[in-house]
Amino acid sequence: MKGGRKLWGHVALLLPPFGWLTVFYLGSLFILLLSAFWQVDSMSGEIVHDWTLDNFRQLISDATYRIVAQRTIGIAALVTVTDIILAWPLAYVIARKVGPRLKLTLLVLVALPLWSSMLARIYAWRLILGHDGVLNWFLRAIGLPEQSFAFTNVALWLVFSYLWLPFMLMPLVSALERIPASLVDAAGDMGATPWQTFRTVIFPLAIPGMAAGSVFTFAVTLGEYVTPMLVGGAGSEFIGNVVYSNVGVSGNVPFAAAFSMVLLVVIGAYMLVARKFGAFDGA
Known part of the structure; x- marks a missing residue:
């Protein structure tokens, strides 16, 4: 009897959050998928609830949309790799080379940009990369040729790498902190060099942290649209x-929903791969 009441108590406790998730999140995704198979009447502009694959055919047949998808996925992957490379030195120092007080200071400094507006940080990079920006002023001062990164894919790569670096660094720091010092000491006692210890002990055990951070950097870059508008060309x-x-200008919600499904499929596939590398083991 007590077990039954306890079970129903757990059900009552979990029902509101799971109900909210089902109705508002999974329900909205279902409507999104459903609307991708509808179309817009060319004369009235109204959505016609007739089943069709025309939206997906257009995505496949039109080279412009294929290029957009390739650019989005390619830059998201490049940003993820860049942030892994940039995060490693600082994450290693924070996790294993400094004391608690300095560690806290460094973590606060890493998180500090997140407390400001993302728009302010994006516009700051426009001031840096602009034709008369800080970077060209510095290059002219030291006698080097000016750069023309502003409003290019290179600018997108730089800004995205800066914006999402903390999301890679934090999980990596956490993964490095969980590596027992005894394993590192044992590798040294067995004659391993610092590089061998890093390659055979530290790096493999930090892979789940990198995988977890890559989910953040890849997913948020993949779904961005503000930064390409402000920084890209x-x-x-x-x-x-x-x-x-397509939603705000032409009102073609079905086509927008079909293209959004590309994002969902790519992110879902990436999360499955990241799961294989232990991205969610600490969850």
């Missing part, structure tokens, strides 16, 4: 920009 559209223009 004419050939820097992301999937999010196409979705935004």
Whole structure:
């Protein structure tokens, strides 16, 4: 009897959050998938609830949309790799080389940009990379040729790598902190060099942290549309920009939903791969 009451108590406790998740999150995804198979009447502009694959055919047949998808996925992957490379030295120092007080200070400094507006940080990079920006002023001062990164895919790569670096660094620090010092000491006692210890002990045990951080950096870059509008050029559209223009400008919600499904499929596939590397083991 007590067990039954306890079970129903757990059910009552879990029902509201799971009900909210089912109705508002999974329900909205279902409607999104459903609307991808509808179409817009060319004369009235109204959504016609007739089943069709025309939206997906257009995505496959039109080279423009394929290029947008390739650009989005490619830059998201490049940003993820870049952030892994940039995060490793600082994460290793924070996790294993400094005391608690300095560690806290460094972590606060890493998280500090997240407390400001993302728009302010993006516009700061526009001031840096602009034709008359800080970077060109510095290059002219030391006698080097000016750069023309502003409003290019290179600018997108730099800004994205800066914006999402903390999301890679934090999980990596956590993974490095969980590595027992006894394993590192044992490798040294057995004659391993510092590089061998890093390659055979530290790096493999930090892979789950890298995988977890990569889920954040890859997913948030993949779904972005504000940064490409403000930093990218004419050939820097992301999937999010196409979705935004189809919803807010042309009102073609079914096509926008179909293109959004590309994001969901890619993110879902990436999360499955990341799961194989232990990205969610600490969850």
